[in-house]
Amino acid sequence: MENFFLLVRDTFKEHVRHRLYLSLFLFCFILLGGGLVASSLAVDERARLMLDFGLSAIEFLGLTTIVFISVNFILTEIENRTIYLVLSRPIPRGQYILGRFAGTILAVTAAMAVMALLHGLLLVPLHSAATVPVYLAAWACSVAKLVVVGSLALALSLFSTSAPTAMTFTLFLWAMGHFSEELRFLGEKSANAFVKLLVWIFYHAAPNFAYFNYRDFLYANHPPTTAWFLFLLCYTVGYAGVCLWISAFLFARKEF
Amino acid sequence: MLRRLLVFPFMILAGIGFSGMHRTFPWPYPPFDQLITQRNGLQDVSLMTAGFRCLAADLGWIDLLQYVGGGFLPGEDTSRAYAELKPMTLRVTRIDPYFRHAYVYSSSMLAFFRNINRPQEALDVLFEGMRNNPDYWPLRTTAAAIGFKKADQFDRMAQALELSIQQPDCPTLVKSILANGYKEHGRFADAVRVWTIVLNNPSDALYHGKAEQEIKKLGANPA
Amino acid sequence: MTSVIQLDNVTKIYRRSHLGRVKESIGVANLSLEIRAGEVFGLLGLNGSGKTTTLKILLGLLHPTQGIAMLFGSVMPEPQVLRKIGYLPDAAYLPKYLTGDEALWYYATLSRIPREKRRAAVDLILDNVGMTAAAHKRIGEYSKGMFQRISMAQALVHNPDLLIMDEPITGLDPLAVREVRQLISWLKAQGRTVFFSSHDISEVEKVCDRIGILANGRLVSVLEQKDWTGQEGKLEAIFTATVKRSEGIGTLKFS
Numbered sequence: 001m002e003n004f005f006l007l008v009r010d011t012f013k014e015h016v017r018h019r020l021y022l023s024l025f026l027f028c029f030i031l032l033g034g035g036l037v038a039s040s041l042a043v044d045e046r047a048r049l050m051l052d053f054g055l056s057a058i059e060f061l062g063l064t065t066i067v068f069i070s071v072n073f074i075l076t077e078i079e080n081r082t083i084y085l086v087l088s089r090p091i092p093r094g095q096y097i098l099g100r101f102a103g104t105i106l107a108v109t110a111a112m113a114v115m116a117l118l119h120g121l122l123l124v125p126l127h128s129a130a131t132v133p134v135y136l137a138a139w140a141c142s143v144a145k146l147v148v149v150g151s152l153a154l155a156l157s158l159f160s161t162s163a164p165t166a167m168t169f170t171l172f173l174w175a176m177g178h179f180s181e182e183l184r185f186l187g188e189k190s191a192n193a194f195v196k197l198l199v200w201i202f203y204h205a206a207p208n209f210a211y212f213n214y215r216d217f218l219y220a221n222h223p224p225t226t227a228w229f230l231f232l233l234c235y236t237v238g239y240a241g242v243c244l245w246i247s248a249f250l251f252a253r254k255e256f
Numbered sequence: 257m258l259r260r261l262l263v264f265p266f267m268i269l270a271g272i273g274f275s276g277m278h279r280t281f282p283w284p285y286p287p288f289d290q291l292i293t294q295r296n297g298l299q300d301v302s303l304m305t306a307g308f309r310c311l312a313a314d315l316g317w318i319d320l321l322q323y324v325g326g327g328f329l330p331g332e333d334t335s336r337a338y339a340e341l342k343p344m345t346l347r348v349t350r351i352d353p354y355f356r357h358a359y360v361y362s363s364s365m366l367a368f369f370r371n372i373n374r375p376q377e378a379l380d381v382l383f384e385g386m387r388n389n390p391d392y393w394p395l396r397t398t399a400a401a402i403g404f405k406k407a408d409q410f411d412r413m414a415q416a417l418e419l420s421i422q423q424p425d426c427p428t429l430v431k432s433i434l435a436n437g438y439k440e441h442g443r444f445a446d447a448v449r450v451w452t453i454v455l456n457n458p459s460d461a462l463y464h465g466k467a468e469q470e471i472k473k474l475g476a477n478p479a
Numbered sequence: 480m481t482s483v484i485q486l487d488n489v490t491k492i493y494r495r496s497h498l499g500r501v502k503e504s505i506g507v508a509n510l511s512l513e514i515r516a517g518e519v520f521g522l523l524g525l526n527g528s529g530k531t532t533t534l535k536i537l538l539g540l541l542h543p544t545q546g547i548a549m550l551f552g553s554v555m556p557e558p559q560v561l562r563k564i565g566y567l568p569d570a571a572y573l574p575k576y577l578t579g580d581e582a583l584w585y586y587a588t589l590s591r592i593p594r595e596k597r598r599a600a601v602d603l604i605l606d607n608v609g610m611t612a613a614a615h616k617r618i619g620e621y622s623k624g625m626f627q628r629i630s631m632a633q634a635l636v637h638n639p640d641l642l643i644m645d646e647p648i649t650g651l652d653p654l655a656v657r658e659v660r661q662l663i664s665w666l667k668a669q670g671r672t673v674f675f676s677s678h679d680i681s682e683v684e685k686v687c688d689r690i691g692i693l694a695n696g697r698l699v700s701v702l703e704q705k706d707w708t709g710q711e712g713k714l715e716a717i718f719t720a721t722v723k724r725s726e727g728i729g730t731l732k733f734s
Contacts, residue, residue, distance in 0.1 A: 010574075041321060042318055042321065043321055043428075043462060044357060044460075049318075059307070081568070081570075081572040082574050084538075084572050085573070087539070087540060089558075090558045090561040094259070179304075182288045185287040208277075209307055212307075213309065216309045217284065219355070221388075221390070224281045228280040232277055234272050234273030235276075237269055238267065238269030238270025239266075241265075255541045256535070256540040256541070
């Protein structure tokens with residue numbers, strides 16, 4: 001376990017010391033500033049727009065960062081061969097992959113937490129304290145989405161060994177994952193049995209990202225209950241677990 | 257061997273989570289074939305595909321406000337004032353059917369603005385709102401107010417709108433419609449009362465200047 | 480004497496597929512070799528002869544197509560046995576965002592040095608490689624010489640029983656070459672086993688107990704010290720007689 005936490009800590013340090021990490025906050029600043037300007041156009045619904053814009057910006061930045069990092073970190077280590085000095089040590093490959101992944105998630109989550117704090121300061125004049133638990137729940141669901149996307153990106157990077165291909169497929173699945181309910185609707189409407197089957201398989205196998213968007217559901221007539229959050233947690237752990245198992249399996253067979 | 261089997265508990269967990277999520281919270285949005293995509297379809301679908309549904313609705317809302325503020329859309333039917341108001345409202349509410357403010361705002365404009373005066377379109381918007389938000393009663397009171405307006409029963413219309421303006425999320429537009437209605441029907445004290453509500457409400461800050469003006473015009477002291 | 484390294488009929492075939500066409504090339508073929516504890520063994524060969532492939536198979540970085548590679552009696556890859564091994568690659572593949580001290584602490588932890596002994600081990604190795612003063616600078620700011628010292632330090636911080644080195648003297652200045660030679664001699668005096676690859680005949684013959692010659696992935700001969708000691712140029716003559724270039728280039732005609 002000590003090696004696992006060492007890898008988490010070292011990976012966190014690696015990302016946080018990277019110049020690009022600081023640029024995340026710059027982009028966040030710019031987007032939140034843009035949200036402040038745009039929300040003034042919303043007249044009576046300024047509070048809603050500030051909330052939606054900020055949460056969306058934080059999620060967008062978090063997810064683009066996790067896709068980029070997850071696809072590249074192993075491939076970069078292989079390219080610059082720093083991986084030799086780690087794998088020539090008594091550390092199981094599965095532990096290595098999990099440790100590096102956990103460190104990456106931690107680094108991006110920490111960045112999202114700082115961004116949420118900045119966003120929260122802008123929301124104080126517009127929202128009451130009752131918004132806080134709702135905001136935190138929406139933020140946590142974004143982090144859960146980030147865990148699933150990151151694990152998927154890692155698995156695809158080890159499968160394809162090409163960073164652009166892995167990023168393209170991850171972004172494709174990201175988009176299709178948000179479109180899965182609409183795909184299900186199309187499948188139900190189709191008269192073709194093969195199309196129905198294909199859509200059914202895709203609907204169940206591809207990650208259903210649409211269900212992570214609690215920030216959209218909070219306006220619904222009957223927002224999700226506590227039980228729903230528990231199921232979402234199960235889904236996140238289960239799906240990410242499968243992707244990480246695939247990553248560990250592929251990495252164990254990798255040659256350097 | 258044990259490590260190879262480890263994938264199955266994760267798959268089962270994911271399956272439990274997946275079915276549990278759907279059972280405890282059925283998908284709350286209408287199918288995408290109901291989206292109004294003649295204008296800005298690419299923007300809306302792109303944002304929804306990236307997972308930013310409410311943001312898409314918010315940007316649609318800004319487009320609507322820009323339009324109401326004096327913009328014109330290419331190809332618009334200029335024989336009718338704000339001909340695109342209903343489709344633009346439905347564009348927003350088909351993306352986010354729980355954008356309750358949009359239903360009340362647009363239906364109030366459609367029904368109560370003299371240069372628009374299209375109560376049937378207003379009711380269409382409200383009925384869609386009521387279908388999607390059956391527990392949100394301000395939609396019903398607005399519909400009632402429109403009905404009374406059609407029957408030329410201002411007093412009962414005003415009673416219905418009074419219930420709406422008590423809501424913290426009531427659009428300022430509705431308050432100004434009621435206040436102007438009171439003024440037109442000689443009920444100046446009621447008009448001043450409603451404008452005072454606007455003046456004292458921080459959420460109506462954009463209308464504070466107008467409220468002060470109207471109160472002065474009606475011969476009262478804004479303070 | 481016990482075997483530290485045992486290669487039993489190891490073959491490695493590289494398969495590269497491109498647009499549906501598969502190209503195969505032999506890394507090593509039918510390689511059988513045994514290295515005893517306390518021995519210094521040098522693997523000589525031209526570029527592309529299979530030296531690095533052999534080392535990587537031993538470390539578990541490559542999987543043999545056929546045959547078995549064993550270290551300390553365990554079939555590789557076996558992560559646990561790697562705690563007895565130090566690896567010095569051909570270049571310093573170190574994480575540039577860490578300081579020298581942080582990097583050694585990192586590798587010491589990964590090598591399972593107990594926490595209570597770790598600080599002392601890191602400080603000692605930093606002192607031994609002469610890097611104590613520069614330990615708190617980021618590796619990205621190091622000179623080439625400092626890179627090599629830290630690289631050496633990471634291979635030795637956990638006192639390995641076996642040191643595997645991939646071309647340790649390639650690209651080094653004469654002073655650094657002497658330091659590597661001193662290191663190997665010191666390790667031998669400590670009873671450690673050293674297995675390294677090189678194409679520098681003059682250095683190999685100075686330190687090794689035995690030498691293996693690789694040509695086109697095959698171990699064509701294994702020489703004992705008595706085969707070249709006291710006979711200047713003998714090892715070079717054996718080597719040049721044994722190996723032939725397979726890169727598709729002809730011999731130089733300036734003789």
